[in-house]
Amino acid sequence: MPSKKYHHGDLKNALIKAGVEILSKEGIDGLSLRKVAQRAGVSHNAPYSHFPDKQSLIAAISTEGFKQLYDELGLAIAAFPRDPKRQLQEGAWAYVQFAMNNTDTFKIMFSGVLKKEKEYPAFVEISHKTFERVVDVVKACQNAGVLSSTRPEILAVAVWGQIHGIISLRLEGQISHTVLDDFDIREIVLFALNQVMLASPG
Amino acid sequence: MPSKKYHHGDLKNALIKAGVEILSKEGIDGLSLRKVAQRAGVSHNAPYSHFPDKQSLIAAISTEGFKQLYDELGLAIAAFPRDPKRQLQEGAWAYVQFAMNNTDTFKIMFSGVLKKEKEYPAFVEISHKTFERVVDVVKACQNAGVLSSTRPEILAVAVWGQIHGIISLRLEGQISHTVLDDFDIREIVLFALNQVMLASPG
């Protein structure tokens, strides 16, 4: 890792990293191309050698976020290999935790900050893979009799939407008042999942 | 409605209206204070006589959006006075339609564009009222045996989150691929609601 070369060596990744850091410290409004460049130690126009515009940097950061979410979902699922119901519950909880621990990255991924996602293949791919990971757990739950036997993709959307909506409303401050005083967010998530799941001996 | 006075007369509302129009035509990125001022026919700094900063204008626009959502929810519910199950279904559908017909207003209301919502009493009030409207339908459903008899606020969060999550993912382009080819958005919403509702003779 040389120190002061004219060519940075790995500027592209350095910019993504700087972007993630700014995002977590200053939020979305603090994320500017120029600040990212400065933090990476290059001039304000250096990023344009690696990203055609700001949207592309945001796409790269979002993609990185999806990779992390994908991994954490995988860990939560792998922790309960023989218990699909628990996989669904802890997978959902991992999703919620990711959203709470990486609020602004989560918002960039899901709150319309990134336009024309379809133009970024890496983003599309990892987001599809993540969805399929949800579908897999749903299928496992169906086989275990924990979820009804409709088309798993539809059920996956219903379940994913459920969790996504609750945590989104929470992050937006829309839930706090009447409810969060008595029930914390984990209870609400598990309760919501139970509403969808079939009565079972577990 | 005088034409060319130094004092506009009702600039505050004119600015809100201009903001809504720009929002629907150019999206969030096109919404600037200066453009709003120009569309209202005043100088670029006139808005500061009515709003301390851009956030306040956004809060006003969001509040207006909530009022509209509140009204449309009310209409959908009132259309089926004796059928709570249908009220829930059509209320949810009204919510989804509002989101699809006013995409960017919806995003401003719910996607973290507005910070520190608690500082805007009118916004807090109408958003609470909207939530209570959901709670009312949930209670009616409970009385009709269509929903389980947990605390209605918790159930309301679960149901609201469900619908909110599905339409949010949809607006973000996250649902289209595998699912939306076969099922349209209304089917998915109704299916998701059915998952939550108890089996009933209806």
Place this chain on the structure above:
DNA sequence: AACATGATCTTGACACTGTCAAGATTTGGA
């Protein structure tokens, strides 16, 4: 080994943004 080419980075500029400061105009009440 010299060199040309393309990748990478810098400097400079532009229009646009939100916001502050200071001044002009109008309105309403004393």
Place this chain on the structure above:
DNA sequence: TCCAAATCTTGACAGTGTCAAGATCATGTT
């Protein structure tokens, strides 16, 4: 009538994304 407050304008500033042009470096071909 006249003053004070509300309303609106003009001017300025730093920060933004992006374009254009030039500087520097790395690399492969001869």
